[in-house]
Amino acid sequence: MPRYLPIAVLGGLLAAGLVAPLVTGQAVPGFWVEVLIGGLMAGVLYSLVALGFVLIFKASGVFNFAQGAMVLFAALAVARLAEKMPVWAAVLAAVAIMIVLAFVVERVVLRPLVNQDAVALLMATLGITFFLNGFGQSVWGSDIYEINLGIPREPMMVLDKVFEGGVLVNRDDIAAAIAAVLLVGGLAVFFRRTATGRALRAVADDHQAAQSIGIPLNRIWVIVWSVAGIVAIVGGVIWGGKLGVQFSIANVALKALPVVILGGFESIPGAIVGGLIIGVGEKMAEVFLAPPLIKEFDLAGGGIENWFAYVLALLFLLVRPEGLFGERRIDRV
Amino acid sequence: MFFRENGQFKSTYRADMQLLPIVQDRYFMLAIVALAFVAVPYLASDYLFLSIINPFLILTFAAIGLNLLVGYCGQISIGHAAFMAWGAYAAYNLVQRVPMLNFLVVLVLAGLVAALVGMFFGIPSLRIKGLYLAVATLAAQFFTDWIFARVKWFTNYAHSGSVSTAPVNLFGWTIDSPSEKYVFLLGVLIVFTVIARNLVRGHLGRAWMATRDMDVAAEVIGIRPVYAKLTAFGVSSFYCGIAGALWGFFHLGSWEPLAFDLNLSFSLLFMIIIGGMGSILGSYLGAAFIVALPIALNQIPEKMGVPLSTAMATNVEFMIFGSLIVLFLVLEPHGLARLWAIGKEKLRLWPFPH
Numbered sequence: 001m002p003r004y005l006p007i008a009v010l011g012g013l014l015a016a017g018l019v020a021p022l023v024t025g026q027a028v029p030g031f032w033v034e035v036l037i038g039g040l041m042a043g044v045l046y047s048l049v050a051l052g053f054v055l056i057f058k059a060s061g062v063f064n065f066a067q068g069a070m071v072l073f074a075a076l077a078v079a080r081l082a083e084k085m086p087v088w089a090a091v092l093a094a095v096a097i098m099i100v101l102a103f104v105v106e107r108v109v110l111r112p113l114v115n116q117d118a119v120a121l122l123m124a125t126l127g128i129t130f131f132l133n134g135f136g137q138s139v140w141g142s143d144i145y146e147i148n149l150g151i152p153r154e155p156m157m158v159l160d161k162v163f164e165g166g167v168l169v170n171r172d173d174i175a176a177a178i179a180a181v182l183l184v185g186g187l188a189v190f191f192r193r194t195a196t197g198r199a200l201r202a203v204a205d206d207h208q209a210a211q212s213i214g215i216p217l218n219r220i221w222v223i224v225w226s227v228a229g230i231v232a233i234v235g236g237v238i239w240g241g242k243l244g245v246q247f248s249i250a251n252v253a254l255k256a257l258p259v260v261i262l263g264g265f266e267s268i269p270g271a272i273v274g275g276l277i278i279g280v281g282e283k284m285a286e287v288f289l290a291p292p293l294i295k296e297f298d299l300a301g302g303g304i305e306n307w308f309a310y311v312l313a314l315l316f317l318l319v320r321p322e323g324l325f326g327e328r329r330i331d332r333v
Numbered sequence: 334m335f336f337r338e339n340g341q342f343k344s345t346y347r348a349d350m351q352l353l354p355i356v357q358d359r360y361f362m363l364a365i366v367a368l369a370f371v372a373v374p375y376l377a378s379d380y381l382f383l384s385i386i387n388p389f390l391i392l393t394f395a396a397i398g399l400n401l402l403v404g405y406c407g408q409i410s411i412g413h414a415a416f417m418a419w420g421a422y423a424a425y426n427l428v429q430r431v432p433m434l435n436f437l438v439v440l441v442l443a444g445l446v447a448a449l450v451g452m453f454f455g456i457p458s459l460r461i462k463g464l465y466l467a468v469a470t471l472a473a474q475f476f477t478d479w480i481f482a483r484v485k486w487f488t489n490y491a492h493s494g495s496v497s498t499a500p501v502n503l504f505g506w507t508i509d510s511p512s513e514k515y516v517f518l519l520g521v522l523i524v525f526t527v528i529a530r531n532l533v534r535g536h537l538g539r540a541w542m543a544t545r546d547m548d549v550a551a552e553v554i555g556i557r558p559v560y561a562k563l564t565a566f567g568v569s570s571f572y573c574g575i576a577g578a579l580w581g582f583f584h585l586g587s588w589e590p591l592a593f594d595l596n597l598s599f600s601l602l603f604m605i606i607i608g609g610m611g612s613i614l615g616s617y618l619g620a621a622f623i624v625a626l627p628i629a630l631n632q633i634p635e636k637m638g639v640p641l642s643t644a645m646a647t648n649v650e651f652m653i654f655g656s657l658i659v660l661f662l663v664l665e666p667h668g669l670a671r672l673w674a675i676g677k678e679k680l681r682l683w684p685f686p687h
Contacts, residue, residue: 108659299484317461
């Protein structure tokens with residue numbers, strides 16, 4: 001069986017599911033586009049969290065379960081600091097905090113656990129998750145906080161020439177998309193053009209070889225955790241600005257796991273594409289797939305977006321474990 | 334001084350292979366079991382049973398199940414509460430729909446249902462491992478949460494979506510007081526602990542451990558990975574299914590799908606990390622620790638005159654759990670069970686230096 005056949009079948013099914021509501025007349029085009037855009041925007045948020053995962057996995061082989069907790073922590077920090085200073089100063093302060101956090105994590109967790117197997121490191125990041133959640137909420141408080149970025153709340157009407165009734169788009173969604181593009185562009189430049197970026201890529205390629213040509217592993221880890229922390233700030237600010245800063249952010253951020261599975265653990269474009277696929281897929285499923293399901297099986301409500309991403313990732317794992325853009329791995333005894 | 338094995342010669346393979354080869358160990362165990370059965374039901378208060386001892390017994394059961402999978406077979410799962418949910422709802426439906434079944438049969442059937450579901454979600458483990466598998470088990474967790482919240486058949490069309498159970502009747506013995514529940518739970522737990530101890534030292538357990546230590550090498554020496562991994566998922570979910578049924582019937586009484594959410598899965602994982610991965614004893618110690626810590630956090634600051642607010646206590650609990658996980662992984666990856674073993678080793682010579 002050709003390697004790409006299952007992928008093609010799965011992709012075809014997804015695409016068919018995407019277009020189905022239009023073809024069957026279940027939705028008017030304008031509404032369909034609105035759902036699509038909503039999905040893409042949710043996808044951007046997932047991508048931002050997934051990006052942090054990928055960065056850390058690339059440079060240290062650690063599957064950082066704590067990325068969601070870092071997003072929450074950063075968002076809480078920005079929200080609470082912004083009560084006392086302008087937002088830009090709060091963000092800068094949060095950057096400093098995340099860098100300190102990166103130092104601590106490297107010193108306390110990563111350095112003693114060097115050369116341990118991946119599962120032990122995964123569990124260690126679970127520990128970090130719990131610590132950060134508890135620490136963040138005891139320092140910053142556990143209510144719902146707002147981050148006001150000064151973007152007007154009322155949605156914009158676009159494409160009203162093309163569709164009847166036009167399409168409503170939130171301004172903060174557009175800001176989020178722009179921020180994501182800038183962030184990915186900045187990271188790409190950082191990885192390609194700077195000496196540190198080259199060192200990071202070398203470490204990602206081969207720890208031992210990188211160390212033997214004199215790249216300080218520990219410093220690289222601090223840098224990459226700091227970068228992941230900054231990505232977490234961007235994600236947290238956008239997310240918090242949209243939904244309010246609250247504990248549920250840490251759980252929604254878990255959705256970044258299926259995203260990286262879909263996109264491949266080592267791939268930054270994969271994080272973006274995977275995020276968009278998952279975002280669109282689950283919104284479409286919730287809006288167009290759930291109502292017939294509820295009617296057919298007499299369910300007590302929808303909510304399939306809670307598991308859709310995971311089951312999609314599971315199917316994906318069965319046909320292509322390395323993800324869309326990941327590297328194929330060969331095991332040797 | 335007291336705990337030494339010299340003079341205890343084994344002249345048969347049977348004697349050499351028994352579960353507790355040292356005489357003192359055997360007596361110690363017997364004494365503990367006797368104490369647990371005879372003295373504890375009279376000494377402990379109802380509060381102690383309901384809030385500490387009974388949850389401890391059931392969670393130990395679940396932790397043993399998870400330990401078989403994670404500690405012995407090396408397949409990580411962060412969705413094991415899902416299999417507890419399958420066991421609990423299977424038991425509920427069996428009791429509702431087939432009332433004449435004996436509860437012990439119900440328990441075993443509930444375990445089997447959970448085992449089937451566990452093996453289904455374990456299928457990806459044949460292609461993927463470690464981190465990837467974690468996401469597959471998360472899928473099991475969220476899908477299970479959803480299915481029991483939404484599909485009305487499972488909850489017998491209950492209006493609120495929560496189900497409630499009547500006290501269990503076993504051969505005419507109605508188990509409804511806390512101490513009766515305790516005796517029943519203890520009996521079940523001991524039986525299944527012995528089964529688990531024997532499983533992990535038999536060929537199945539060896540196959541699991543070989544797969545854990547290096548799966549490719551295990552395959553090369555003739556252990557079929559399909560067999561090893563799926564049996565691990567099956568047996569582990571079987572244990573968790575029974576634990577879930579017990580949790581529903583003996584601890585919660587009535588519950589809703591949220592009773593088996595991701596947090597419970599994490600708690601189970603923490604139990605085996607802190608208690609000790611790859612150790613049955615560790616499941617006991619870890620469960621005891623995780624059950625006792627929140628209560629201690631509640632009581633100790635109060636006694637010291639600085640009561641914590643509920644929210645603060647939860648946060649402090651999170652922080653302590655988090656730091657303990659990291660601490661144990663760094664300092665003692667084999668957990669409390671290893672500390673216990675070290676203590677025993679020291680006791681062999683104590684109080685002499687050599």
